[in-house]
Amino acid sequence: MAPELGIFALILAFILSLSQAFFGLTGAWRGKPVWMAVARPAVTGQFVFVVMAFSCLVYSFVNNDFSVLYVARNSNSQLPLFYKVAALWGAHEGSLLLWILILSIWSVAVAAFSRALPLTFSSRVLGVMGLISAGFMLFTLWTSSPFLRLIPAAQDGADLNPVLQDFALAIHPPMLYTGYVGFSVAFAFACAAMLEGRLDQNWAKWTRPWTIFAWLFQTIGIALGSWWAYYELGWGGWWFWDPVENASFMPWLAGTALIHSLSVTEKRGIFKSWTLLLAIFAFSLSLVGTFLVRSGVLVSVHSFATDPTRGLYILAFLVLTIGGSLTLYAWRAPKLYAAGGFELFSREFFLLVNNVILAAVAALVLWGTLSPLVYELLGVGKISVGPPVFAVMFLVPMLPLMVFMAIGMHSAWRRGKLTATAKPLWWLAGAAVLLSASIQGLVFGELHWLGLIGFSFGFWIIFSALLEPLRRLRQKQTLTAALLGMCIAHLGVGMFAIGASGVESYKIEKDVSLKPGGSFRIAGYDFKFLSAANVRGPNYDAVQAEVQVTRGGKAVTLLEPQKRHFWVQQTSNSKAAISVNWARDLFVAMGDPLGDNAWSMRIQYKPLVRYIWLGAIVMALGGLIAATDRRYRVKVPAAAQRLATPPDPNAELGSA
Amino acid sequence: MWKFLLPFAAFVALVVLFAFGLNPSRDIHALPSPLIGKPAPEFALTDVLDPSRVVSNATLKGQVYVLNVWGTWCVACRQEHEALLAIAQQHVVPIIGLDYMDEREKAKQWLTQLGNPYNAVAFDTDGRTAIDWGVYGAPETYLVDGKGRVIFKFITPMTAEVWQHEFLPRIAAARREGA
C-alpha cells in the first residue's frame, strides 16, 4: 500500500505545485489578489503531500518491503535502522525525493516569512518556486520513481553500498541539498524582481538572509563530504577535485560572491544587475552540478547510475529554468544600472574585487571540469585535467583574494580610507609572517613556501578579523550581529587557510607492510603493529588490527583500524582508525593481507588537517550569526499595506 | 546592450556541450591508444595450454593479425566469446589471445569448455605485456597490419557487427597496402 500511496501523494503534490506556480505567477501578472491568495495554501498542501510521499518511502525502508524495487536495491534486512533510513537517499531516485522534500521545506519557510513582502512580489517568488518543484516532481514521477514495485518481491535487499554506511555520509546529502536547493530561494527572488521590473535596496535586504542560510548549509554539507572522503575512503585526502566535488563547490563560490554583492546592493543600491546574475548563477550551478552528477557525461569517482532519458530531462529542465531566467535577464538587466560612486580602496571596491575573484574561480573550476568534454567535442583528443591543474586554478586567484580580505574588512563605505582600527594591520602582517616562519622552523623543522604563504595569510586574516570585535569589546561598544558574523566567518577562512596549507605542506603518507611486532616511524611517532583479530559487526565481519602508537617511548594512543567484509554485497571496505588532537591526526588504514599475518597499511601523519573542517564550521557559524541581524527581521505591516507598492518609488526600472 | 546577452550565449554553448555529452554512442571510459600507427610491442610468452611452447608475435611479421585481450574473471569476455568463435570460423586473419591477470587452470578450462577461437593464446603472468600494449581492461582487441604496426584498437565486447564494420574494412585496406 505504502508505495502506491507515495505515488498518489507525489502526484497530488505535483498538481498543487503547478497550481502554486500558475496562480502565483498569473495572479501577480493580472493583478488578481484572489488568485495570488491561492499560492500560499498551495505551498502548504504541496508540503503536506511531499512529506506523506517521503514518509511512505521511509516506511517501506524501515519495514523491509522488498517488493519495492528501490528498497530491494538499496537496503537489506540486516542493515542497522539508522542506515535503512539513510539508504533512502543512497541512490538516484530516493535522493531526488529528498531534494523535493527539502525544496518544499524551503517553500513553506518562504511562504511563512514572506507575509510582510508586497503581495505581487511574494506571489511571484512562490510561483517560481512552484515551477521548480513541479519540474523536479515530474522528473521523479516520469523517469525516477522510487515507488515502483518489484514482482515477485525479493527475498532480501541488495544492501546499501558499504562505503555509504557511515554517519557523516548519511547526513551529508541532506545538508548539501539544503544548500543546493536553498539557492532556489535567491533565484526565485531574482526572477520575481525581474518579472516585477523592480529591484531596490529592500530586495537585497530580503534576499540576503535566505542566501546566507542556503550558503551555510552548503558549507557544512561540503565539509561533511570532505571529512567523509578523508576517513572513509582510506586515502587520507580531503579534496580530490572530482567532478562531484566541483559540482558542489561551484554553487558555493557563486553563493559566497552573492552574499558579498548583496551587501553592496543593500547598502548602496548599486551592482544590481550583477547581483541578479549571481543569484541566477548560484542556483543554475546547482542545477548544472545535478546534471553533471546524474547524467554520466563525465568520469567521476562517485556518480549516480546513468540513463540517457534522465540526462535529457535534466538538460531540458536546465534550458527552461536557466535559459528562461537568462533571457529575462538580458531583457530586464540593462535598465537596472544605478549611479553611485565609490573611491579606490573603499568597501565597495574590496567587495568588487571579492566578486570578480570568486566568479573567476567558479569559472575556472567549471572550465577545468568541462574542458575534457570540450576537447572531446572539438575532436582534439582526450585531455587530462587533474589536481595539479586545479591547484593552480584555485591558488592563482585565491592568494590575492586573501590579502584583499584581510584589508577589506576595515574599509569604509564610499571613501577609500581604512578605519582607525586598521592601524595595527601592517605590523600584524609582519607578525603573522614571523609567527608562521617560527612555527615552521620550530615545529616542523622545514620551511615550505606553500605553508609559509598559507600560514602567514591565515594568521593575518585571523588577526584582522579579531581587531574590530576586540576594540568594541574593550571600549564597551555594541557589536551588531552582522559585523560579528562577518568577522567570525572570515576567521574561519583564516583557519581553513592554515589547515589546508599546513596539511598539504607537512603531511606524511606511507604505504608500509607490517608483521605483528613490526613498527614504522613517521614524524617521530612509532606505529607498532601488535596483532590482528577477527571481530564481528552488525552486518559485517572484520579483521581488526591493534596498532600501538608511541612517541619517544611514551604511549600516545592505541589505534584499531578494521578491514570489514560486508556479508550481503560481499565487498570489503577499510575502516581507518584516527587519533585526533589540536595539532595533528594520526591515521592508520588497513590494506590487504600479505600472508604470514603481515598486512599492508597506510600510515599517515596529517598536521592541522582538522582546521580545514573546523574552519568551514566557523564560516557557517559566522553566516548563522550574520543572518540573525536585526535589520533582516522584516516587520509585518498592517494588512492594508500588503497590496501597496514598496515604499521606494524611485526604484522603478530606469528611473533609479 | 550586448553584454547582458553574454550569460545567455555562454549558456547556449553549455547546452550544446551537454547535448554532445549525452550522445549515447559516447563511451566516457574510452581512451585513444597512443599505439595507433606505431610498431606493435613485441612479446614472447608461454602458451596457456602448453607452458613449454612460446607464443610470440615476432613470428607473425608480414601478416595482418588480431590480438584479443581477455581473462576468465572478465564477464564481458564471456559475452564476446561466441562472436569470437564465429569470427575464427571465417579464417580471415590469425587471432592471438592474450590471457591477462588470470590463472592458467581456469583459462584452460574456459577454452576447453567454451571452445577456442584463438590460433594461439599467450599467458601474461605478470601483466608486463599488457602494460606494453597499454591495456587497461578487458576485453580489448587490437589489429596489427603487415608492417607490424597497430592500426586499430577496440574496447568492449566484440560483436559480429563490429567485426563487419570496423575490422574487415581495415583488414582489407591493410592487405591492399601491404600488397
Next chain:
Amino acid sequence: MSVQAHLRLSAFALLLACGAFAHSQSAGSLDANGQLENPALQARFERITKELRCLVCQNESIADSNVELASDLRRQVREMLIAGRSDDAIFKFMTDRYGEFVRFGPPLSAKTLLIWGAPFIALLLGVFIIYRVARNRSRQPLDE
C-alpha cells in the same frame, strides 16, 4: 577483484567500486616495511605514483587505487626507479603506452595552453574588469 573498466558498471548505487589502496608485493631492494631502501627513491616513487592516473578507476591515482593494473604499474615505476631511470623517462614510458591522459597534470603544450593558461587569463581579465568598474565609479558622486 576484477577490472570493470569495460563493463557497464552495476547501476543504482554510487559507484565506488574502486576502494582503497593496496600494496603490491615485489621483490628486490625493498626493506621489511615494503619501502624502497633508498629514501630518495622512495620519495620519488611516492610522488610519481600520485601523479599517474589509474585508468581503471579513472579519477584515482595509481598510489591510491587497489586494482591490479595500479599494482602492476606501481611495480613498473619501482623497477624503473631502481634501474636508475629519470622521472621524465618513467612518465614517457607511461604516456607512450597509455597516452597523456595517464598523467593528472597534462604537460604544457599548444594543446593544453588553454588549460594551464586559464588562471592567468582569468587574472588579467579580472584586473581589467576591476580597473574599468573602479575607474567608472570613482568618477561618480559618492552620495545617493
